[in-house]
Amino acid sequence: GDSVTQMEGPVTLSEEAFLTINCTYTATGYPSLFWYVQYPGEGLQLLLKATKADDKGSNKGFEATYRKETTSFHLEKGSVQVSDSAVYFCALNSGYSTLTFGKGTMLLVSP
Amino acid sequence: DSGVTQTPKHLITATGQRVTLRCSPRSGDLSVYWYQQSLDQGLQFLIQYYNGEERAKGNILERFSAQQFPDLHSELNLSSLELGDSALYFCASSVAGTTSSGNTIYFGEGSWLTVV
Numbered sequence: 619g620d621s622v623t624q625m626e627g628p629v630t631l632s633e634e635a636f637l638t639i640n641c642t643y644t645a646t647g648y649p650s651l652f653w654y655v656q657y658p659g660e661g662l663q664l665l666l667k668a669t670k671a672d673d674k675g676s677n678k679g680f681e682a683t684y685r686k687e688t689t690s691f692h693l694e695k696g697s698v699q700v701s702d703s704a705v706y707f708c709a710l711n712s713g714y715s716t717l718t719f720g721k722g723t724m725l726l727v728s729p
Numbered sequence: 730d731s732g733v734t735q736t737p738k739h740l741i742t743a744t745g746q747r748v749t750l751r752c753s754p755r756s757g758d759l760s761v762y763w764y765q766q767s768l769d770q771g772l773q774f775l776i777q778y779y780n781g782e783e784r785a786k787g788n789i790l791e792r793f794s795a796q797q798f799p800d801l802h803s804e805l806n807l808s809s810l811e812l813g814d815s816a817l818y819f820c821a822s823s824v825a826g827t828t829s830s831g832n833t834i835y836f837g838e839g840s841w842l843t844v845v
Binding site for chain 1: 731762772774777787821837838
């Protein structure tokens with residue numbers, strides 16, 4: 619079945635550091651890939667998405683590229699801010715209407 | 730603001746009781762999904778409705794049920810509650826009922842259920 623594997627957190631960074639959160643997947647067919655973010659005490663928000671191989675999703679300085687050859691969708695940001703502290707979820711949907719989520723990676727950014 | 734509205738935001742109830750969580754999807758969305766988020770299980774898909782009919786079922790317990798009404802709002806009913814049912818329950822919605830070029834699913838802010 620479909621599955622998503624994310625790097626375990628927490629990821630602790632200083633402000634302005636470079637961020638990478640790894641995400642790999644197993645899926646049938648050609649899934650669409652998503653990153654969702656959950657800020658403390660809030661719901662899930664769609665951060666970015668990519669629907670086919672080599673697509674790059676981007677939003678708010680975050681980027682992720684759909685790599686079919688490595689079945690990966692790593693999230694990156696060049697310079698993180700304290701306000702980026704949150705839990706980040708990688709997710710996919712493939713052939714079904716629902717999302718399969720990774721376990722989430724907590725990011726903590728200190729000033 | 731995703732446009733998906735959930736009520737109540739917080740709920741505390743006793744074991745053995747029954748509660749109903751309500752969700753209004755984004756305007757124009759026909760699909761409604763319910764997810765459960767707990768510390769040990771992560772985000773688990775429970776059930777999906779599309780235009781009033783059940784479309785997909787995930788890890789939903791028999792004690793739980795859901796429906797989608799003609800006005801497209803949905804309710805998740807949780808009965809014979811146990812301590813382990815304490816979790817954050819998300820409703821989400823999308824336009825499409827199936828995957829199509831990245832059927833984007835938008836989430837509400839969730840309903841926190843605490844069973845004591």
